Amino acid sequence: MNASPRAARAFSARLSALLFAFAPPAFADWGLNLPRGITEISRDVYLMHMVVLWICVVIGVAVFGVMTYSIVKHRKSVGAKPAQFSHSTTAEIVWSVVPFFILVAMAIPAAKALIKMEDSSNSELTVKITGHQWKWEYEYPDYGIRFFSNLGEASRKARELDSGIDPRTVPNYLLEVDKPMVLPVGTKVRFLLTSNDVLHAWWVPDFAVKKDAVPGFIREMWTVVDEPGTYRGQCAELCGRDHGFMPVVVEAVSAAQFDQWVVAEQTAAAAEAGAADRAWTISELMERGQAVYNTNCVACHQANGQGIPGAFPGLVGIEDKLTLEQHLDVVLNGVPATAMQAFGAQLSDADIAAVVTYERNAWGQQKEEMLQPSEVRAAR
Amino acid sequence: MNAHATTAHHHGPAPGLLRWVTTTNHKDIGTLYLWFSLLMFFIGGSMALVVRAELFQPGLQIVDPHFFNQMTTMHALVMIFGVVMPAFVGLANWMVPIMIGAPDMALPRMNNWSFWILPFAFTMLIGTLFMEGGGPSAGWTLYPPLSLQGGNSLPFVIFAIHMMGASSIMGAINIIATIMNLRAPGMTYMRMPLFVWTWFITAYLLIAVMPVLAGAVTMLLTDKFFATSFFSAAGGGDPVMFQHIFWFFGHPEVYILILPAFGLVSEVIPTFSRKPLFGYDSMVYATASIAFLSFIVWAHHMFTVGMPLAGELFFMFTTMLIAVPTGVKVFNWVSTMWRGAMTFETPMLFALGFVVMFTIGGFSGLMLAMTPIDFQYHDTYFVVAHFHYVLVPGALFGIISGVYYWLPKWTGRHYNETLGKWHFWLSTFFVNLLFFPMHFVGLAGMPRRIPDYAVQFADFNAIATIGAFGFGFAQILLPVIVVMSILGRKKAPARVWEGAHGLEWTLSSPPPYHSFSPQPVVRSRII
Numbered sequence A: 001m002n003a004s005p006r007a008a009r010a011f012s013a014r015l016s017a018l019l020f021a022f023a024p025p026a027f028a029d030w031g032l033n034l035p036r037g038i039t040e041i042s043r044d045v046y047l048m049h050m051v052v053l054w055i056c057v058v059i060g061v062a063v064f065g066v067m068t069y070s071i072v073k074h075r076k077s078v079g080a081k082p083a084q085f086s087h088s089t090t091a092e093i094v095w096s097v098v099p100f101f102i103l104v105a106m107a108i109p110a111a112k113a114l115i116k117m118e119d120s121s122n123s124e125l126t127v128k129i130t131g132h133q134w135k136w137e138y139e140y141p142d143y144g145i146r147f148f149s150n151l152g153e154a155s156r157k158a159r160e161l162d163s164g165i166d167p168r169t170v171p172n173y174l175l176e177v178d179k180p181m182v183l184p185v186g187t188k189v190r191f192l193l194t195s196n197d198v199l200h201a202w203w204v205p206d207f208a209v210k211k212d213a214v215p216g217f218i219r220e221m222w223t224v225v226d227e228p229g230t231y232r233g234q235c236a237e238l239c240g241r242d243h244g245f246m247p248v249v250v251e252a253v254s255a256a257q258f259d260q261w262v263v264a265e266q267t268a269a270a271a272e273a274g275a276a277d278r279a280w281t282i283s284e285l286m287e288r289g290q291a292v293y294n295t296n297c298v299a300c301h302q303a304n305g306q307g308i309p310g311a312f313p314g315l316v317g318i319e320d321k322l323t324l325e326q327h328l329d330v331v332l333n334g335v336p337a338t339a340m341q342a343f344g345a346q347l348s349d350a351d352i353a354a355v356v357t358y359e360r361n362a363w364g365q366q367k368e369e370m371l372q373p374s375e376v377r378a379a380r
Numbered sequence B: 001m002n003a004h005a006t007t008a009h010h011h012g013p014a015p016g017l018l019r020w021v022t023t024t025n026h027k028d029i030g031t032l033y034l035w036f037s038l039l040m041f042f043i044g045g046s047m048a049l050v051v052r053a054e055l056f057q058p059g060l061q062i063v064d065p066h067f068f069n070q071m072t073t074m075h076a077l078v079m080i081f082g083v084v085m086p087a088f089v090g091l092a093n094w095m096v097p098i099m100i101g102a103p104d105m106a107l108p109r110m111n112n113w114s115f116w117i118l119p120f121a122f123t124m125l126i127g128t129l130f131m132e133g134g135g136p137s138a139g140w141t142l143y144p145p146l147s148l149q150g151g152n153s154l155p156f157v158i159f160a161i162h163m164m165g166a167s168s169i170m171g172a173i174n175i176i177a178t179i180m181n182l183r184a185p186g187m188t189y190m191r192m193p194l195f196v197w198t199w200f201i202t203a204y205l206l207i208a209v210m211p212v213l214a215g216a217v218t219m220l221l222t223d224k225f226f227a228t229s230f231f232s233a234a235g236g237g238d239p240v241m242f243q244h245i246f247w248f249f250g251h252p253e254v255y256i257l258i259l260p261a262f263g264l265v266s267e268v269i270p271t272f273s274r275k276p277l278f279g280y281d282s283m284v285y286a287t288a289s290i291a292f293l294s295f296i297v298w299a300h301h302m303f304t305v306g307m308p309l310a311g312e313l314f315f316m317f318t319t320m321l322i323a324v325p326t327g328v329k330v331f332n333w334v335s336t337m338w339r340g341a342m343t344f345e346t347p348m349l350f351a352l353g354f355v356v357m358f359t360i361g362g363f364s365g366l367m368l369a370m371t372p373i374d375f376q377y378h379d380t381y382f383v384v385a386h387f388h389y390v391l392v393p394g395a396l397f398g399i400i401s402g403v404y405y406w407l408p409k410w411t412g413r414h415y416n417e418t419l420g421k422w423h424f425w426l427s428t429f430f431v432n433l434l435f436f437p438m439h440f441v442g443l444a445g446m447p448r449r450i451p452d453y454a455v456q457f458a459d460f461n462a463i464a465t466i467g468a469f470g471f472g473f474a475q476i477l478l479p480v481i482v483v484m485s486i487l488g489r490k491k492a493p494a495r496v497w498e499g500a501h502g503l504e505w506t507l508s509s510p511p512p513y514h515s516f517s518p519q520p521v522v523r524s525r526i527i
Ligand SMILES: [Cu+2]
Pocket: A131, A132, A134, A199, A200, A201, A235, A236, A237, A238, A239, A243, A246
């Protein structure tokens, strides 16, 4: 059997990888290479990636080339007689020392880039990012804005097991959220990153920014976005069942548009605060409750309320197991050491009242037990 | 030890099935390890196929994400602790005593015990899949706080890991004791075959780091059940501390999974090149350097946790340094082939495949070592491609190469060379179809450990899944070829391969039940 096709294939695989890497527009749909990105850091990183890739390719071609030559020429079947040499001090010194200097040459720019990446001083805007199972929370402390960013509704429906919806028909499948982070372009933004439960990692490839969100600790990172646009990424650290379903979407806009967005957000927050003052009807609560449930609860407790036996408890019949007060307490304060979070810190009074009402009436006896937003406010 | 060696060779194996339960014979125990590893290989492989089947198309078609996470976690635990490590220990059991001219392993009863722990440990580990709430689903790295959530599988998994650790440590002690005490007269350290050398160093790594893993998982246990807070900030602990402890075990573990494979191809390539191994001394020193470096690079697995700049720089520099001794190894293998007289029997094909594809994994490893770029690669399919290149066409091809190399020695019968070559070419074609596209989707932004993905990753994932099933089914050839060799009629001579030189080729095929008694005298390096 002839061994050269194997080496030849390895070579041609590398070669085609290269060609692809250098023709990004033609192969853009296939997604073959790191994005060049739209920040100074991401372009530095991309350049370094390409240089190291090429160094590896050149060394690989040389080593596999020698090996292929040897396999073709130094085979017994073509009458090769084995030499008996077993070492060469000169060669061994050369191939220890030369790679060392290549490595030093690679390490210097890498160290420089790293020092730049870790310097988040002189930022002009701070955004606090908190990872939750399984959504991101964005807070702008300077503006009193705080909201959650959940997987978009179309993706959420299509991703269910055997949903019958072809993901190819869903725009930006799994990379769309209900409410993106909004950033002004040309501004040095400092991110403060933490987590509410388990480890997550916030990542936007186009920014070349990725860091783990660690519960109980705050990490820093920064970026300056050069071009307006929508940039997408995903959670990059395994965080449980729906790790694959907590995308990151950042909308970069002009400074003027950013200011408008801030005002609109502040107005909407004031309106929501007033909602707790009035009495809600059961149908209002059920409608809102279903939306809140589908965004926050469905991943564990499932759309039919059955949960996943052994992993996540079911909620069917909860109106008989827990009193209204106990139910509210679990939702507000969570259950320690489980995936059940304290939603009191995440949801508004109206949301909590609605979701508790929904859970008590959606699948079981429908006793029309209600919880009003004002009661939630009192219980906090 | 001496008393045993002198009395034991008067009797043969116990009759019937009890032979395999009570045996203290290094070859019997080696055989048990190898069959166990093969069984686990198909179990762990089936789990990988569940993962790949789900990833064939975007959307969720087959399994719930919770079960998907159990499959990725269990696949890794089974492949690492149930396949690669037992296969290496099995090969060591069979071959180390023979290669150094010893009658048996130094501690035969402990040898029996260290094997028989494993079936129980893995029954318990895999059994957790059938518990309410399922098996572990936080990844094989068991990072808290995630690993502390969920069902009641955790204590069972931890106990299974403790048992595997005890088994590995006993195996390692046995190998060190054998190599230090039972070498034949004249078999000095610098005359030992490379496979013996790499295992000698690996055994020290095992003894150094398995207790560290045991400590880490025990802290998980007390955090979950005894109200400690090693890894919880709320009680003054730190989740990242687990990662430091885990990877202090984990990085040497990576070399535990590859160094014996370096030894295997260092036996095979000289034999089929009909030429001595190039740079024996530098191979030994390179192995030792890699082992040393493995203790000071651990945090390159966790560049994104938010370490201080000085830490990131330190771990980047030390990690890049590993390329030097690893490069020496590759250059030495190629130089061994240079101006040899090569033939390409199945063991040689797998060894050549190892050199090429392990090197590809080494290149992506070098790219991953560069911290600023690693931020982009980290936790993507680029990493999955990297470590699978190192572990599948790396460690696994090394093991398979060793198995074909010594199979006629073990069974006393030739295996079917044509089928062996089919096994190689099918494996090589499909393994690249499986893992090469993962580089592309990883660079394009697909995170690892996700059960569903954005549609732009669909084409490469479909290709990878086809590769996975092709590779999986091609592996059925391995037990077929082994069984055909056992049942075969074509008798193998003592020296199976024309260019083979070690002591193992001076014994009959199959070797006598008690290997060397009296011990041979070694007068020069014989590889
Ligand atoms: Cu996450």
